[in-house]
Amino acid sequence: MSDMIPSRRQFLGTTSALAAAAALSSRTYAADSNTIRIGLVGCGGRGSGAIGNALDADPHLQVVAVGDVFEHKVAAAADRFTKMDPKRVDLPLDKRFVGLDAYKNVIDNVDVVLLATPPGFRPLHIEYAVKQGKHVFAEKPVATDPVGVRRVLAACKEAEKKNLTVVSGLCYRYDAGKQDTIKRLHDGAIGDIRVVSSKYWSGTPWFRDAQPGWSGMQKQLNNWYFYVWLCGDQIAEQAVHSIDKCAWLMKDESPERVVASGGRAVRTDEKFAQIWDNMSVTYEYADGRLVHLGCRQWDGNGIYHTVEDRVIGAKGWANAQSHDIYPDGAEKWSWRRDKDDPRARNMYVEEHVQMYKAIRSNTTINNGSYMCNSTLMGIAGRMSAYAGKALKWEDVVNSKHDLTPADMSIDGPGSTMGVPVPGKYDIG
Numbered sequence: 001m002s003d004m005i006p007s008r009r010q011f012l013g014t015t016s017a018l019a020a021a022a023a024l025s026s027r028t029y030a031a032d033s034n035t036i037r038i039g040l041v042g043c044g045g046r047g048s049g050a051i052g053n054a055l056d057a058d059p060h061l062q063v064v065a066v067g068d069v070f071e072h073k074v075a076a077a078a079d080r081f082t083k084m085d086p087k088r089v090d091l092p093l094d095k096r097f098v099g100l101d102a103y104k105n106v107i108d109n110v111d112v113v114l115l116a117t118p119p120g121f122r123p124l125h126i127e128y129a130v131k132q133g134k135h136v137f138a139e140k141p142v143a144t145d146p147v148g149v150r151r152v153l154a155a156c157k158e159a160e161k162k163n164l165t166v167v168s169g170l171c172y173r174y175d176a177g178k179q180d181t182i183k184r185l186h187d188g189a190i191g192d193i194r195v196v197s198s199k200y201w202s203g204t205p206w207f208r209d210a211q212p213g214w215s216g217m218q219k220q221l222n223n224w225y226f227y228v229w230l231c232g233d234q235i236a237e238q239a240v241h242s243i244d245k246c247a248w249l250m251k252d253e254s255p256e257r258v259v260a261s262g263g264r265a266v267r268t269d270e271k272f273a274q275i276w277d278n279m280s281v282t283y284e285y286a287d288g289r290l291v292h293l294g295c296r297q298w299d300g301n302g303i304y305h306t307v308e309d310r311v312i313g314a315k316g317w318a319n320a321q322s323h324d325i326y327p328d329g330a331e332k333w334s335w336r337r338d339k340d341d342p343r344a345r346n347m348y349v350e351e352h353v354q355m356y357k358a359i360r361s362n363t364t365i366n367n368g369s370y371m372c373n374s375t376l377m378g379i380a381g382r383m384s385a386y387a388g389k390a391l392k393w394e395d396v397v398n399s400k401h402d403l404t405p406a407d408m409s410i411d412g413p414g415s416t417m418g419v420p421v422p423g424k425y426d427i428g
Contacts, residue, residue: 039065039110041103041125043077046139047116055085057352063089065109067102069221074098100410107132118224119232120144123151130155135359139169141240141375144232146399149376156368165364167355168371170244174351176343177323177335182248189325190313196246197310200239200295216413226273229403229415233275236378239295244374245309245320246291252370254393255283260385266298274417281381388422401428
């Protein structure tokens with residue numbers, strides 16, 4: 001059993017406020033000027049959104065470095081951020097970094113790094129940030145295979161020792177409606193929770209045509225969503241939000257067994273590379289509780305899209321996504337936003353509010369345990385579906401399954417894996 005990821009019952013975690021042993025050093029927070037220097041690694045849409053959320057969250061931030069593999073993305077992001085707030089964005093050419101090693105230069109120049117590259121790079125980037133003593137905002141998921149999850153969990157444990165804050169992009173944990181609804185359910189509003197049935201049914205994400213002269217790696221980085229080593233498939237990259245809510249409802253206890261299926265029913269063109277367009281997963285718990293998750297990305301006339309989380313308890317049911325609780329024999333309860341509630345901010349902003357509040361108050365937030373657990377649940381579902389096998393949680397926790405391509409150079413071929421076929425796909 002690996003000592004980096006605990007056993008099924010031990011793999012618990014919620015946002016924790018850990019008192020710092022000493023004030024933050026000038027290396028991580030420029031306390032004398034009241035300014036926190038932030039930087040971004042990964043200049044795509046989510047990274048740009050994260051910078052905007054951060055600037056909305058704290059008036060005393062300064063964006064001082066950005067990095068991406070591609071120069072045009074760095075240039076566009078720098079211009080976009082400068083227009084957002086020219087007084088708080090300072091990005092001269094020597095603070096705009098390009099290449100696979102750009103993350104090092106960004107991290108070395110900031111107090112807080114926002115990590116929004118394709119998830120396959122997240123373990124490497126989190127490890128380096130913690131090594132350098134920097135606070136981290138990490139977009140979801142935090143890895144695409146079990147080996148990567150173990151690396152991230154170990155880095156998050158090291159961050160605790162260094163009193164560094166690690167905040168996850170699993171944003172529902174910072175949503176007031178979800179917080180209040182799930183607290184009521186944990187407090188017994190519908191009795192013991194027995195089953196959670198969750199759906200994440202959406203459409204196909206963006207696709208970019210390859211340009212002449214691109215290497216295999218360049219092609220994959222530009223269309224990272226369709227390569228498993230980079231995105232983890234839709235269950236890990238997108239539906240992890242729903243998985244995280246299910247895990248939260250189950251008090252972040254990990255399942256005992258995972259059984260899944262799926263395939264490519266609609267999105268069959270070879271340009272869509274490796275990932276599937278639908279999956280159905282059952283997470284089985286030792287005490288008989290179940291989580292059912294269905295995710296799909298289908299387009300077409302009349303295709304039904306929805307996100308919902310149906311919670312079945314011993315004494316009623318609830319929809320956690322819509323914040324509605326239906327106790328047996330009692331009046332329905334529904335959460336409604338109170339504009340005077342200090343938590344009434346957009347959840348994407350709220351996670352940054354809490355992050356910089358913790359840094360300024362010399363306390364820490366460490367979301368490492370739950371972000372690793374939820375990520376691994378998504379990976380486990382994908383592995384079970386691809387292999388066509390029922391998997392024990394302990395086997396997934398300790399799996400040596402590693403998706404990293406042998407050649408990680410920008411001119412290399414990238415991943416050479418084909419479309420996964422159950423019965424033939426090797427999970428080790």
